[in-house]
Amino acid sequence: MNRFPWEVILAVLGLLVPVAAFLWEFGVGRKRLGYRIQMDTTATDEVPYHHPGALQRLRDRNDRPLVHPSFVLLRIENSGLANIDTSDYAVPDGTRAGIRVEFPGRRVAGMAVTELSDDFLAQSFTEEAGLNVEDGVIELPRVPLNRRQHYKVLVALEDVRDDTRGRRERFDDPRVIGGIKGGVPRRRRGRIYQTQSHTGMPRYGLAMIGFLVVIITAQLVVFLNGGSAAPLDCARGRLTVTGSTAFAPALREAADQYTRICPEADFAFDTTGSHNGLVKLDAVGRGDSANSGTWLAFSDGPKEDGEFPQLLPRPIAYVLFTLVVNEDAGVLDLPLPQIKDIFKGKYDTWKQVNGHDVPIRIVDRNGGSGTRNAFEKLVLGTLTSGRNSNDCRMPLPGASKGVVRCERDSTEAVLDTIAKTPGAIGYSELGAATGRQDLKLVRIDGQAATLDGAEHGAYPFGETEYAYTYGEPKADSLAASFLRFLTKEIGRDIVHSHGDRPCADLQDPVRCRPS
Structure with a gap:
């Protein structure tokens, strides 16, 4: 069973959520009417000053002096992606004004349109178009606003509250009433809404950044747990690997990586030599062909012609x-003819081949x-003699004299024996x-x-590593x-x-084909 594709789910979420948020924010609500109160302040002295100047000469539209004046700067803007026409304002037919602004506790002393994003907007601010001022209210016309257009209104106000306990320092916020028809998000129901200054990060922006951080962190956790490399053909079950001890370290590491990605797979290793592995695989297949798909045998080189006909390479x-010697031998390079003579037993000591005066011992x-x-096959061109020693130091009693020769059943055992046996090769x-x-x-x-x-024929000691199966394994088998x-x-x-090369990477593929 394949692992649940968490990395795919996270990637899709990381893509869809920002796109959906963008469409909701700017697509669903294409037409938006917004306002911003950029200033709401009194004009009374907080710190006494002897030259208040023009502030003492402020008068309302009826030429009455302002005793407790305050000022409001209001910005009206198109904050959506679509243009707003006069017909888009949500007001009854025949109503000229599109927006009503109320100032609780204050009387409008005067107003002025102080800023237009485009000069042609000026023609919309006439009494015939709906511009009107009442005691505590101003009415603004249905101004057509293209995308990102705005205008500002500065309002002078007088405090009309009768509070015997003294005047409060702050007024109630102005109430902006208005709306547009069609295309606005449901949560605002078409009404004009208060926008925010762009000097800080909006809350929805912070939320989106937080969401993306969570997604990226989750993807990193999945990747570090091996999720990103999951193959499409994970298989379950138990597989016994037998045969070559030389190739076993690479196979063990590969099996560990496979089980990290495909945790329902399990591996057992029974590596006691290439030929022994072929014998075991053939015996398993002959005894129970249905169970043969749970075994693999690896061999350093091909099987003999005609041997194990059911095994496929x-x-x-x-x-x-590589050839390996004990440090005491005193040689690092040997001509091929001398190597052949050494393993034929023609030399007794390394001194005879320009090494140290140490006996030659063959492992x-x-x-x-x-x-x-x-x-x-590749170096000697002939079979080697049989062993005459168990400890690789002294011949067995009654064994033939001459060069000491022993055998070991694994690559690791050979290397360990050479390392601790003076003169061993x-x-x-x-x-x-490598690295020892x-x-x-x-x-x-x-x-x-x-x-x-090896690929250019200069180095003779290289061989193809084969994997053998008993017949053709099922495509979905481990x-x-x-x-x-x-x-x-x-x-x-x-x-x-x-230190090996996959067959697919060879410059000369003929070197890696089955015999």
């Missing part, structure tokens, strides 16, 4: 191997090893040997173990899914990180 990677892989088969998968400080890697004919060298995973980006990167 799939080339996975081109694997490099082989066991007979079922694909790494040993590759070494015999053996061979290993390159990735397993307790042994030395040996060049062949001056050529280090590199993929470029075996088939894991094989596909090894050839995709994550699996290919893991193979690269272990």
